[in-house]
Structures are given as C-alpha cells and as structure tokens.
Amino acid sequence: MIISKIAFRNIFRHKRRSLLTGLMMAGGCFLFAIFIGMMDGSYGLLIDMFTRDHTGHIQVHRNGYLDKPTIYKIIDDPVALGNEIQAVENVRSWAPRIKTPALSFAGIKTSGVQVIGIDPVLEARTTRIKNKIDKGRFLSDEPLNEIIIGERLARVLRVDIGDKIALIAQGVDGSIANDLFSVAGITGSKEASYGATSSYVHIQKAREFLSIRNGVHEIVIILKDHERNIHTASLIDKRLNNESISVDPWQTVEAQFYRAMQADIKGNWISIFIFTVIIAIGVLNAVLMVILERTNEFGVLRAIGTRPLQIFTMIVLETVYLSLISIVVGLIGGVIANWLLSVYGITLNEPIEWGGFLYDTITAKITLRSLYIPAAVIISTAILVSIPPGIRAAKITPVKALRSA
Amino acid sequence: MSNTLIKVEKVSKVYGMDGVEVHALRSLDLDIKKGEFTAIAGPSGSGKTTLLNIMSGLDAPSEGRVMLSGKLISEMKGGELSDFRRDHIGFIFQSYNLIPVLSARENIEYIMLLQGVGENERRTRVSEILNDVGLEGMEDRRPAQLSGGQQQRVAIARAMVSKPDIILADEPTANLDSSTGASLLDIMRELNEKRGMTFLFSTHDSMIMERAKRLVLLKDGSVDSDEERA
Ligand SMILES: Nc1ncnc2c1ncn2[C@@H]1O[C@H](COP(=O)(O)OP(=O)(O)OP(=O)(O)O)[C@@H](O)[C@H]1O
Ligand SMILES: [Mg+2]
16 A cells, blocks of 8 residues: 555654654663563562472462461371372372471570471472472481471571481370471571471371371472463362362462562553653654644645545554564564573672562563563554544645645 | 536635635636636735635635536535545645655556556556656656656646546746746646646746636736637
C-alpha cells in the first residue's frame, strides 16, 4: 500500500529526530528486557534456592499444621502417601520429615533449635541439604545419633565436628525427650538468618526421640517444573483424597516470603510504568512536531483525494514502523545483556540479605517474557501515543493547510 | 447536460474575521465547458483562490451552488467528497505540491494507487505521460532532485494521469521564472489540444494570460470581464 510506503520513508526524513525517538524506544525496550530478565533470573534463583534448599515446591501436612505447628499433628503411613504422591504427574521426588523445637546444650552453652528428622536417602534426592555441608559429612543412611547443625549454631554452642550436643524436648506421650547427638556435619557458612537453627537428625532417631511410632509431620515434594506447582498441588490433593491432610504450594507454606517477593516485583513494575510514561511523552512530542511541520503536505494529500482515515493510518504507521525497528534493536541488546548477566553475573562486594538469604551475584535469564513484554509495551505505547496526533492530522482541512503555506 | 463541466451559480463567500466581514465572492456565475483552457486573472484579493477552492469542493460556498460533471459538489461531504475529488479533479498547486518521499514515478502513480488501477495500466499511462511532459529518464528522482519547473511538470503528470474531468491549478507558475512558467503553460496547452483535457488556472502573469483560450477577469469577487481568445 502506498500509504505504508510513505509512512515508512517518512521515518528517514528527519534522521536525527527519528534516531533520537528510536533510541528512546530502543533504550526503553532494552531496559525493560534487562529488568524482566533480571527479575526472572533473580527471583527464579531465589525461588530455586528457597525451595530446593528448604521448603520444597509443595508440602503435605496434617490440617492446621502450618498455622500452628505442634508435634501432635502427625501424618500416618508416610510411605503409602509418598508412593501415591510419586505417581502424580510432574512430581520428581518426595521426602518425609519430623519436626520439633528443642533446646540444645553443649557444655555451659545453650540455644533453641529446630530439630528436623530426615530420611537421608530420600532427602538427598529431594532437597540440597546434603550439598550445603561445608564441614564434615552428611547423615549416615542407618539411624545413628548424629546431627547436622548450622554454622551459626556451631559458633554459639562452640562445638565442632565430633563434639556432642544434648537435645531436650517434649515427646508426644508427654515424656521428656532427651538424647545425645554427635556433630557429623556443619552447613551453610554463607547462609543468613533463614534456617540458621535448623538441625538435622536421622528420621528414625527423631521418632525415637519424640516417641512417635510411625508417622511424620511433613512431606516435602520437589517437582520437575516448579512453575506449575499450584496446579500440581491440587492434583496431589485430589489423588490423596484425605480430608485431614492439606497439600500446600510453597507460596502458602512461606506466605510471608512470597508476599515480600510479590511486593518487590510490584515495585519493579511501577518503575517500568514510569519509564513507559517518559518514553510516551517523548514519542508524543516527536509525532506532534511531525504534524506541525507537515500540515501543508497533509493539505495537498487531502486535496488530491486521500481520505482522512488514510492520513491517520500514515501517522500511526510511521510511529509503529519506527517502534518496530527500535524494538528489534532494543531486544537484540537486551538478549545479549541478559545472556552476559546469566553467564557472568555481577558480583556484589557486600552480599545483600533478602528473605533470610544472602545474595552476592546479580544474574538474569532470557525468558520469553523478557522479549514479548518489552515489545508489547513499546509498540502499544507507540500506537497509543500516535492516535491523537493522527486524528488531528486527519482532521486537517485542505483549504486551511494550503492557505498557511 | 450539453458540454458544461462546471456550473457556478450565484456563489458568494463571506469570511468573518474579527467581526469584519470579507466578501471574497459576490453572487458569482460562471460556466466552464469541456475542453476549455481558461485563465482566471485579477488583482490580489479579487477572489481567484477562493473561487477555485469552491469549484473543487475544497471549500464550501456561503451561498449558491456548484455543479461538477452533473454532481452538486457544493453539497458533498467527507469521504464521498474525497473520492469525488480523487476521481474527477486534478490539482496543481503553487507549491508544496509533491510528496517528498516518493519518486517522480510514484508521485504520478499515487492517485491511481488510491483508485486501485492495475499495475500494467499504471505503467502504460505513466510512460505515456512522462513522454508528454518531457520527463523521461527522471522518473526515479525524488522531488528534491528536480528543479521547480520539473516538479510542476510532475504535478501536471500526476493530475493528468488519473484522467480527471478537469485540472484546476491555482497560480501554477507563481514560483517559476517567466520562461519556465511559459513553457509549463505550453505543455498544459498541448495536453489540452492533444488529449482534450480541460484546464482552469489562475494567474497574475500577463504572459500566462496570453496563452489562455479564455480569460476571466475577477474584480472584488465578481466577474469583471470574460472573453474568448484565439
Ligand atoms: N480564511 C480567510 N479568512 C478571512 N479572509 C479570507 C480568507 N481567505 C481569503 N480571505 C479574503 O478573501 C479575499 C479573496 O482572497 P483570495 O485568496 O481568494 O484572493 P486571490 O485572488 O487568490 O489573491 P492572490 O492573488 O493574492 O492569491 C481576500 O480579501 C482575502 O483576504
Ligand atoms: Mg490566490
């Protein structure tokens, strides 16, 4: 169509202005792409760390456990449940846990701890606790009086590998639970506050400690694709079909962490919105300038029989074409930047603590979102902003335009 | 409808400006017949541009009516008027004439493209008209690469090529030196004689007036004299 040909060529009439307008759109597109790439990369990493290290993607408890965790809310027959869970699509693995608060003693030092009884074999398949051991080793497969503690706790209790720790808690039968455990491994010297008091013992030992015969408090599930965890949680819930058991995605298990993350993401979108407004104003300004300069030309075009709608189309298309070029340039830059960030990252001098974790690298990820969201934002801004000037140009009456020549 | 192409009946145009009324045209009557080669002359402010604009439907009369090819153009509006102008009237302006981003050929093709004329037909018509206006070999140049006279020749070609009923030109030679202007008029007259195209143009220039077959003189918005010439 001749109208689109004119629109395209018009871009090159004021090269400098088009270049500036285009750079603004390309720059915006580039920034948005990195923004989203970093968001996806960092939150992806964050979620990954959070879920793979601790919570898993989905957790199963007795009803009400999350609101008020007590040692009495026990799930019976965890192996049967686990086999059911394993059969659900998207489930990679599962691991049972026993949990109780306890008091730990080493010499005259004492501290509150969260004792977590784990199945060393299933847990190693499921979470990364095993990989986080900096010193010593992981729990043996057989039930022994061994314990893995965090580096902070080791410092507080002044214990090292091989030292003994006494744990005191209350058993389910009301008895006083107490036992001696020797430190097998120490985890996470890089770790911040989250899970600093988590101490791991063999699940069988935890059962004996709390006088629990068979059940567990928690089943942790890791999925193949964690993005679908909410859906998978409902599938599992359906399959288990047990009123007294609740299946929760990590977003519910760690609601506070999830809300903090959502707030953070919202803040990022607000920044993107503000940037978009700035770009929109810049583009609008350029388009209005075009209209002013070409009034006579539009007058001639109208006089010789061009319809108002065709003039309107010409204006909008010119901006759209420029935005398309800008988007291509911006996205190429964005993809390269995101790729570089994902490969090399930016290492921070001072790690920052967020949600109880320490981060020392800013990373990014090339996601589909990081491409189509910036493109959609820029192109819709371009269209939106060129509509009012387009209407104005379409309304130009040939006589007035020609008189003003 | 005999061979009257444009019938201007009792057309008045009043501009209201700051409370002062300007009577640009006063109950003016004028007939233009098929095949004419007519100049409208008159002092500045006598209403030439206003008359041409009203005849072409670019402007509406305050009173009276204009018929073009049997249609009441003074009553038409919007898209209908746009399409009518596109299909029945050729325009040549004093300046700001061509689309700067299109080559001479594309400028000439523009109206035919809006009309949806097929490619072969377009090609034949363009090469014919390029020959008529003496622009062979320049069809790929942009307007900025052409002289003023050459640009006006492209404008003539553009107006001619869609085969309108009449070509209206408001001071087509005002921006040209007199010899270039005269040769432009010669091209127009040749097209008038060879192809029977009706031309109506306004001018200040007596050399241009001399080339017209009919000369209408305006004064204060009315026809002062109207004479046929050799
Ligand atoms: N938009 C307008 N508003 C007010 N007055 C106008 C307007 N357009 C034209 N006029 C007045 O109408 C009268 C006729 O103007 P017009 O442009 O038709 O004259 P013209 O014969 O074409 O003059 P020129 O030879 O200078 O081009 C003039 O007095 C002019 O000032
Ligand atoms: Mg005039």
